[in-house]
Amino acid sequence: MRADQAVETIQREMTTFARRARASAGRLHPELSLVSYTLLGHLEERDGCRATDLAAHYALDKSTVSRQVAALERADLIERRLDTEDHRVQVLHLTDAGRRILAQVTENRQAAFRERLAGWPEEDLTRFAGYLERYNAWSGEVPAEEG
Amino acid sequence: MRADQAVETIQREMTTFARRARASAGRLHPELSLVSYTLLGHLEERDGCRATDLAAHYALDKSTVSRQVAALERADLIERRLDTEDHRVQVLHLTDAGRRILAQVTENRQAAFRERLAGWPEEDLTRFAGYLERYNAWSGEVPAEEG
DNA sequence: TCCGTGAGTTGTACTGTGCAACCAGGAGAA
């Protein structure tokens, strides 16, 4: 059955991609790990959020997020603002430096992808993008895992 | 421009996938890390190879591969056979147990992907698979990185 | 007022990884 074979190919290729991603992420942007990058991106997108939200969103342990956040703060890429309503909460915000680094790394990544996707017909690009969105939007097996 | 937006989406979604992959891989198949899985898969596919080949193929340090291999051997999933021609070389082979575990994990992963892709029209599946293959086949920036 | 709950930190341990130093076997040059 052709569909079965396609599923197998998708499985293999996605795995291949995942295996490479972290390694090359480290090499391409030593200034920001893949995790840091996604955390910063999330903060930018949401215009600030709590560490707990990050942990839930990325299915990471809160201790892990705590340490990542601490590192990002040490690097002056984010800042903590105490929530005035609930003193347990610290709202995380990008600093200007964080915004700048994020933009730069994003641009680097974009460039890499653009290069990689150069020559693809626009129709294929949009379809590929759509497939990926549809794939990632699926939320089964692990609850609270989302992107 | 629409193509630019598609590239951005692809970048974002592939990143999302990569970020999740390791975490869920660990959760879904505690018996085999993503790396171990790919190494075993490679051994099966090639019907045995050297540690150096694995290192080159996956752009890993030889020390990393050495340790992974040692762990897989301890777990009786692979065995080393001394090359009779060159005594520096150990050719790695799957054991029966390794083949069995690999098949089982592969089946689990397949099932997860099948579930995730259930309901996709066959045409979309084959096109998606094709796009991924085309994407991963691109070999720029990092030489000797392949899947 | 007290107890349970939620946010966040810290101690500990483990995995995966790379780099550098090392050992051992092979291959060619003096």
Place this chain on the structure above:
DNA sequence: TTCTCCTGGTTGCACAGTACAACTCACGGA
């Protein structure tokens, strides 16, 4: 032959990322 260089592999060390468990502090309801 012997010396030197290369190659395959291991080991010591360091570090990032992660989880789990125990903790502190703040909130909120009984």
